[in-house]
Amino acid sequence: MKQISIILFFFILPLAFADLQLGFYASSCRKAESIVNKVVQKRFNRDKSITAALLRMHFRDCFVRGCDASLLIDPTKNNTSEKQTGANASVRGYDLIDDVKEAIEATCPSTVSCSDIIALLTRDAVALSGGPKYNVPTGRRDGLVSNSIDANILPGPSSPIPQLTQFFAAKGITTEEMVTLLGAHTVGVAHCGFFANSIGDPALNTKLVNLCKSNTNGAAFLDQNTSFVVDNEFYKQILLKRGIMQIDQQLALDKSTSTFVSNFASNGDKFVKSFASAMIKMGKVGVLVGKEGEIRKNCRVFNKRN
Ligand code: HEM
Ligand SMILES: *[C@@H]1O[C@H](CO)[C@@H](O)[C@H](O)[C@H]1NC(C)=O
Numbered sequence: 001m002k003q004i005s006i007i008l009f010f011f012i013l014p015l016a017f018a019d020l021q022l023g024f025y026a027s028s029c030r031k032a033e034s035i036v037n038k039v040v041q042k043r044f045n046r047d048k049s050i051t052a053a054l055l056r057m058h059f060r061d062c063f064v065r066g067c068d069a070s071l072l073i074d075p076t077k078n079n080t081s082e083k084q085t086g087a088n089a090s091v092r093g094y095d096l097i098d099d100v101k102e103a104i105e106a107t108c109p110s111t112v113s114c115s116d117i118i119a120l121l122t123r124d125a126v127a128l129s130g131g132p133k134y135n136v137p138t139g140r141r142d143g144l145v146s147n148s149i150d151a152n153i154l155p156g157p158s159s160p161i162p163q164l165t166q167f168f169a170a171k172g173i174t175t176e177e178m179v180t181l182l183g184a185h186t187v188g189v190a191h192c193g194f195f196a197n198s199i200g201d202p203a204l205n206t207k208l209v210n211l212c213k214s215n216t217n218g219a220a221f222l223d224q225n226t227s228f229v230v231d232n233e234f235y236k237q238i239l240l241k242r243g244i245m246q247i248d249q250q251l252a253l254d255k256s257t258s259t260f261v262s263n264f265a266s267n268g269d270k271f272v273k274s275f276a277s278a279m280i281k282m283g284k285v286g287v288l289v290g291k292e293g294e295i296r297k298n299c300r301v302f303n304k305r306n
């Protein structure tokens with residue numbers, strides 16, 4: 001048994017993730033990570049909601065074509081792109097990516113990928129919001145394809161848990177890791193169209209019904225208590241029947257996920273540790289490495305081909 005795990009560690013794991021590594025830019029762009037950190041810190045000081053924006057962007061990028069920044073591509077005159085699909089309108093933070101990319105290009109042109117920038121920014125924002133500090137392996141390359149229909153594969157806020165589990169399993173994410181990643185709903189908001197039909201907590205239900213009656217574009221915090229903190233409060237809230245989207249509430253109710261929910265609700269430390277490793281794992285889904293893809297100069301457009 002011990003031997004098997006030694007073989008796994010020294011042989012199979014390094015092969016599987018051969019080209020993502022900690023400090024990939026240590027010699028090619030020594031300042032990359034500190035530039036990211038400086039820019040996000042500045043933004044966070046005036047807008048604490050940026051953490052939610054980045055978490056969602058990172059998720060929606062990774063689970064469509066892999067973490068390849070295909071989500072960042074703008075539509076062109078004759079073509080659509082991934083960011084136009086589904087709940088697209090509410091993914092935000094593209095301007096922050098532009099700011100970081102511009103600062104990094106000024107120091108080390110054509111070296112740092114947009115997909116790494118998303119992963120690093122998200123990591124730093126999570127730490128600024130009270131969440132774990134973790135190391136992100138880098139070396140991702142940017143994708144050459146971005147299609148609006150691709151994002152249709154993403155589950156919706158009312159997808160049943162078995163369907164969610166299957167979706168994540170297909171990307172190598174376990175049920176426990178899925179419950180951990182959905183803990184990202186500890187920050188940020190959802191808009192009226194995505195609320196559950198009826199929320200278990202009657203007072204909250206009334207509040208949200210009234211909100212959406214007066215403003216169909218209204219939004220409410222996913223975690224109704226510590227709405228800007230990356231902590232385990234989301235799990236406590238869904239145990240109190242205060243999940244505002246159906247998928248969130250179902251996590252606490254479905255037999256296959258409820259045990260993980262109660263464990264995370266009662267052990268904040270366990271959540272924080274699991275969240276860090278689940279985010280690192282999510283950031284490796286379907287990455288392009290080595291000579292695949294490209295390093296975009298502008299995160300919104302593919303480089304010119306000749
Ligand atoms: C497949 C499972 C998931 C579904 C169906 C889902 C669905 C949604 C929906 C419908 C919203 C509301 C969007 C809006 O009204 O603007 C939302 C928000 C959000 N999601 Fe998820 N989500 C999922 C998984 C994840 C994961 C894995 C993460 C991150 C690791 C994540 C992070 C977020 C964040 C932070 C927000 C708030 C965004 C903001 O405030 O701008 N979600 N999600
Ligand atoms: C859009 O135009 C470009 C450049 O003319 C072309 O290469 C591409 O194939 C076109 N895409 C579609 C979907 O028509």
Ligand SMILES: *[C@@H]1O[C@H](CO)[C@@H](O)[C@H](O)[C@H]1NC(C)=O
Pocket residue numbers: 073074075076079080081144145146147
């Ligand atoms: C446009 O269309 C092609 C398919 O013809 C696709 O592969 C490409 O990535 C699309 N997106 C953009 C923004 O050009």
Ligand SMILES: *[C@@H]1O[C@H](CO)[C@@H](O)[C@H](O)[C@H]1NC(C)=O
Pocket residue numbers: 225226233
């Ligand atoms: C909100 O969170 C705080 C701090 O975690 C906790 O002490 C309090 O009981 C929570 N309140 C509600 C209404 O859930």
Ligand SMILES: CC(=O)N[C@H]1CO[C@H](CO)[C@@H](O)[C@@H]1O
Pocket residue numbers: 083084085086087088089090
């Ligand atoms: C659901 C949604 O917000 N869809 C939007 C996606 O993006 C296109 C183009 O910007 C909009 O027209 C859609 O309304």
